[in-house]
Amino acid sequence: MIGRLNHVAIAVPDLEAASEQYRTALGAKVNAPQDEPDHGVTVVFIELPNTKIELLYPLGENSPIAGFLEKNPAGGIHHVCYEVDDIIAARDHLKASGLRVLGNGEPKIGAHGKPVLFLHPKDMNGTLVELEQV
Amino acid sequence: MIGRLNHVAIAVPDLEAASEQYRTALGAKVNAPQDEPDHGVTVVFIELPNTKIELLYPLGENSPIAGFLEKNPAGGIHHVCYEVDDIIAARDHLKASGLRVLGNGEPKIGAHGKPVLFLHPKDMNGTLVELEQV
Numbered sequence: 001m002i003g004r005l006n007h008v009a010i011a012v013p014d015l016e017a018a019s020e021q022y023r024t025a026l027g028a029k030v031n032a033p034q035d036e037p038d039h040g041v042t043v044v045f046i047e048l049p050n051t052k053i054e055l056l057y058p059l060g061e062n063s064p065i066a067g068f069l070e071k072n073p074a075g076g077i078h079h080v081c082y083e084v085d086d087i088i089a090a091r092d093h094l095k096a097s098g099l100r101v102l103g104n105g106e107p108k109i110g111a112h113g114k115p116v117l118f119l120h121p122k123d124m125n126g127t128l129v130e131l132e133q134v
Numbered sequence: 135m136i137g138r139l140n141h142v143a144i145a146v147p148d149l150e151a152a153s154e155q156y157r158t159a160l161g162a163k164v165n166a167p168q169d170e171p172d173h174g175v176t177v178v179f180i181e182l183p184n185t186k187i188e189l190l191y192p193l194g195e196n197s198p199i200a201g202f203l204e205k206n207p208a209g210g211i212h213h214v215c216y217e218v219d220d221i222i223a224a225r226d227h228l229k230a231s232g233l234r235v236l237g238n239g240e241p242k243i244g245a246h247g248k249p250v251l252f253l254h255p256k257d258m259n260g261t262l263v264e265l266e267q268v
Contacts, residue, residue: 003182004185005142008142013259048139048216050184072260074259075259075261093161
């Protein structure tokens with residue numbers, strides 16, 4: 001069911017410093033920051049040949065990243081995102097398998113403009129998993 | 135400099151349960167467990183179309199994963215691995231950029247039989263980064 005790894009998201013305490021580090025020290029292709037006010041984050045995409053790294057920084061109040069950075073002031077890997085063809089079919093299969101979907105269980109439009117869901121990390125080996133319909 | 139994302143490693147408290155979950159609930163291609171006594175881990179590779187997920191479970195005493203699972207009993211994302219063409223050139227460039235290489239700074243042969251290095255997570259936004267020469 002799951003397809004490609006769409007991205008790995010890393011929450012960072014200093015978006016400019018992290019972007020510069022990936023650009024110059026790691027020599028990666030780093031895009032310009034994008035504010036995503038609907039999601040409470042500013043995002044920088046790093047393009048690797050086979051997938052993306054998504055640097056996340058809090059935007060506005062009640063950012064979903066703020067609490068994570070309080071617990072992890074240096075930053076840390078926040079979630080992984082797997083692609084699916086049909087997010088409703090995926091959700092129903094995962095729920096039938098005993099996995100909890102966060103929120104009200106309905107897909108939302110994610111930072112890439114596509115429907116996404118998150119699975120409860122306690123059901124997934126402590127890993128926050130995003131599913132994105134592509 | 136960095137190339138493909140070779141894998142995302144997830145430490146898990148129950149390797150059989152995690153493998154079964156990825157196989158049946160997530161419908162992924164899950165390989166058989168491999169003991170890596172030199173690295174103190176048993177590994178299960180999950181093949182996605184563009185990269186791999188590496189499930190890690192402690193093997194033997196002094197496993198590098200044991201402390202992580204003590205702090206994170208449910209499991210969690212342990213590291214990401216980026217591919218490089220020349221690990222010595224990469225190391226020298228990263229050290230010149232102010233990043234610390236773990237251990238004695240010399241590459242070791244990793245779980246895939248290739249030279250690897252790890253960068254200090256405090257220098258990398260709280261993220262343990264493995265570099266693998268491919």
